[in-house]
Amino acid sequence: MHAYRTHNCNELRSDNVGETVRLSGWVHRKRDHGGLLFIDLRDHFGLTQCVIEPENKHFAVLERLRVESVITVSGKLVDRLADAKNKNLPTGDIELVVADLEVQSRAEELPLPVFGEPDYPEDIRLKYRYLDLRRQKLHNNIILRGQVINSIRTRMIAQGFNEFQTPILTASSPEGARDFLVPSRLNPGKFYALPQAPQQFKQLLMVSGFDKYFQIAPCFRDEDARADRSPGEFYQLDMEMSFATQEDVFAAIEPVMAGVFEEFAAHTGKTRKVTQTPFPRIAYKDSMLKYGNDKPDLRIDIICSDVSEFFIEDGVEFKAFQGIVKGGGTVRAIPAPNTKDKPRSFFDKMNGWAQREMQAPGLGYIRFEQGENGLEGKGPIAKFFPADVLVRMAAHAGIGDGDALFFAAGKEVDAVKLTGAARAEIGRQLDMIDEDVFKFCWIVDFPMFEWDEDNKKIDFSHNPFSMPQGGMEILQSADTDVKKLDILAYQYDIVCNGIELSSGAIRNHRPDIMYKAFAMAGYDRDAVDSEFSGMITAFKYGAPPHGGIAPGIDRMVMLLAGADNIREVIVFPMNGSAQDLMMNAPAEVPAKALRELHLRLDLPKE
């Protein structure tokens, strides 16, 4: 007989009754009847009930043993009495009568219970992550993650993509997020940077002629955490393809995304519908107008609109918003459908939410109801509008009897931001979000440049390596800032349920266009040559047109697992302050280590 087990804890059935078997696992739960002791034995695969009688010499040991101790038990498998069967357990028809017991590992009193999976403070869960990982929910999430990655890999390879590994110790990139730096012992005063993404490497692989690249790529960015952003490191399905148009990239990645989501849609036990390919495409500009951001949650059936014009019509007396519009600002309308029966407090709460959560001046609103003379506006600010203006505004916003409009006013960036947040909040408050669908879309036609308010200059709005739509001609003809800001890039995002899963682009593979684009953003030729020397040089020796995308794997798994926090799908995550509480990282290092690296600490005074 095997030293530890003849079966796992989810294997034995009635057919095995009469066999002498051996199981190993953790003591999940004990039910001590004094004269009879039940043990639920757990391993990765499941649970099997074991029973021991007081005559057995091991009874006293088992009775004293704490839960989560690891044991090996052997004995005869028996049928349970008819009324003692447990229908909730796959192994519920049988039980193991313990004859022999070996205690493999005694558990002390636990800082975190496994059984029952009660809510526990996250710092304790993170410190004792291995205990948390024994819990079924988290255990299943991590298994799901492995299966998702395997599915992705299979699908990419089937499409002719080749998998690569790119360096972890590499060069700092002057664009983007803050880098993690690694000092070089052999090169005093110099530093490696951990890659924020294998961006340049994958483009260089296209220059190398590999045609189709992918990697389950670790990415490192020194940025603050969010619910859907783990600090430090995360994984992308990084892919790139040669001689590809934007539509080719979409056609390659859409079936992978839709396929993986369909494959695991039932993971939570519910049936969840996935957007059919091709996914809808929404221009960046339209998304900002209709949804208030570039990552719309399409589960919320609310479309916003610009209503600035109505506030400066003759006869409108609403001075606050009038001033905003005349001063170059914007008023956006966010419909709140079917709110006829909502109490006044609903609207007041939304206003309070805007002030508290968004630090906005507030959210005005008008309720619309069908009256004797047609659609009428109600609410504190309705009286400032002539009746016909309200009717036309309602038509413009696409709402009618029983609906309301909230107003977000201010500078355009602020109004848009409040619009997006308010749309999501209304969706939540009105229970408009269907948890059982995955609604995908593409956001396309991102602007190439944006106005950098801090430095009062034009800068790249996303990836400086994107190809402008219109190529060299459009760059050369853009002789004013306004024209420059109108230039679009072959830059796109894939969004699911309001979560940005990835961004990608058709790259700029032409050195002449690259120099020109960088010049427009204020970087001279020398800066490009020094900061992107590897890539710009490579492009001078024959570079194929190419493009790609990099969906975030953690976020995909999060959606599939139904997790509301990214730490629920990462096996050993750091906390919000970028600390690993289990391994004690980051940590101080011995002075010798610093000397070898030619470093001296200059810590902030306390």
Next chain:
RNA sequence: GCGGGUGUAGCUCAGUUGGUUAGAGCGCUGGCCUGUCACGCCAGAGGCCGCGGGUUCGAGUCCCGUCACUCGCGCCA
């Protein structure tokens, strides 16, 4: 760096308008229990009410500050 929320037993939480000895459930320890599967019953231990200051005859409760966690903003090519 900024804003919101939370902070009472190991954990989840209750704690009235400021009032005398701060409670419950789970867990833990001990005892009882031969068919449980959230086993049951009895008993017990366990509290810097996050920390510091203030108001008050009196603070878990009110005020100020601070720390921790968390969500968001900034940031995230």
